[in-house]
Amino acid sequence: MKSSRTFFFLSISAFSIIGMLSACSSVKPYQKSKLNDADMILSARKAQKFEQSFQLYREGASGANGGKSGGGCGCN
């Protein structure tokens, strides 16, 4: 059951990539004004740094969000 769930989510990820790439259109540098907006940045905000830190300690999951995924005790 668990492995089929994992397979399901991996499949969703794979389909997302395929869907993403097939939907792409070539965007010229001068057409990127909206993509270059500060709110469109493809990473967590700097101000989220410590939110990610406490979530890393208070939950079992970590990584793949630009935050820390190892090092430190996280024991407080």
Place this chain on the structure above:
Amino acid sequence: MRKIYLHVLFMYFGILSTYAQTRPEPAKVDSSKYQSRKLKIDEINLVSAYYHQDGNNSAVTGGIGTEKLSDFANTIDLQMSKFNKRGKKNTFIFELGVDHYTSASSDKIDPSTISSASSADTRIYPSLNWTHSNEETGNSFGFTGSYSTEFDYQSMGAAFNLTRLSKDKNTQFDFKLQAFLDQWTVILPIELRTGNTGRGGEQYDTAPRNSFSASFSLSQVINQKFQASLILEPSYQKGLLATKYQRDYFTDGSMRSETLPDKRYKLPIGLRMNYFLDDRFVIRTFYRYYMDNWGIRAHTAELEIPVKINPFFSISPFYRYNNQVGTKYFAPYGQHQASEQYFTSDYDLSTLSSDFYGAGIRFAPPKGVFGWQRLNMLELRYGHYSRSTSLVSNIVSLNLKFK
């Protein structure tokens, strides 16, 4: 005759002016691509946060008792750059972080003392990154060294990062390798200590904890308003992964120090998608699926909708939901079986769900925040966190960017 003179004169000036227009000029030096080779400061970021939590499932006391904790965290990062003779850019990012926390449960490690080892502590963590990049292609690589120290924990880190961009700069691939070599002082609960293993000149043993991770990230521009990235970050930890001053109580009434396997494999997969809806709204989304060999499975989803009040001011409400199936080694207070090899009563590793919501404001006027030209941006965020295990917390964060 007079007309002829005038015509000749006009013709002469006409030829002169025409010649003046076509006269070849010496080639001008293109100053638009000039890059200073001096080391200059690109930006300075100050990030501060105050965090406070309360709950009643402390792992130090076996899954019961106060989880009250406060943390005041600060980092400053300084980004500097310099172009070399071949026009390649070298960027240096120096970061220094200082956290100070107080923890009520840590005071229960050794309740006989007025204040035990970790009841209050300060963590200091500097790091330095160097990245070498080609501004024309967007490709880069770099290295990072880091260090972290607190009373019972020291960590040394090293990382390598690589970025490759497609020719049209619409596809970006990022790769990062990280290693942390840590040393942890083994502090047992007072009841389990034998000999002189308390604070005050007595001896503590230390144990290693090493973490290795690789991060693969693919970012793609989908159209003029939509971009996404997919991140895969497998990691491996080895060494002392249990917190030895956390107690576990068994059905037979006995108590032991937390014991967990000395290896942990983690596999998180994240997908981030940002869409610029119209001139006012941006939709930021993040989803992560996580699994590890301790049996934890988690889904995390985040939604943030920045609303642009004007081009320089935005308000961003956000919501984050996390749901996890806990580790197979977890049991609440007094419910562990004496035959178990690994055991923990740390509710951070239990089956739980959590909600985190709040809002942020971002202010970046062209003439500087509060008219101070150098203060380029101010961002303030507040978030409230509640967990199904009854833990609640609040966090306020401030980011100031100077340019």
